[in-house]
Amino acid sequence: MHRIFRNCLVAGALALVGAPAFAGTVVIVSASSPVKSLSKDDAAALYLGKTTSLPAGGNAKLFDLADSNPLREKFYQAATGKSASQVKSVWSRLVFSGRAVPPKELGSDDAVVKAVAADPSAVGYVDSSAVNGSVRAVLQLP
DSSP: OHHHHHHHHHHHHHHHHHSOOOOOEEEEEETTOSOOOOOHHHHHHHHTTSOOBOTTSSBOEEEEEOTTOHHHHHHHHHHHSSOHHHHHHHHHHHHHTTSOOOOEEESSHHHHHHHHHTOTTEEEEEEGGGOOTTEEEEEEEO
16 A cells, blocks of 8 residues: 555656746846836836836836737736736727837747847846846746
């Protein structure tokens, strides 16, 4: 009986070791950006079009993932408490009224990392596994 229990424990432990860990969503800036951190409220204000200003000064250039990317929905729920479709509706009103320009949509985490790395005023979000030395994570979301 102990042997069966021990074998089950070992098999379970091996399954956990072999399973990829979910990394999480992070808001990123260029490694050369003066922004060291963003609060959840800062990220929500930027991605809901309430402000274009970065905490360190200057205007942010926002990058978004495509509608088809599942991380987009996760990001908007975690950062703003709204669904991606609700946020899209907010941006439609802002664009129609001429008050704001929506974030530029890119097709992948790698594309967002590349675009953000190239511009010190850029802000984006990606899966944390996509972060490299060219960008800095300034907010970790659940």
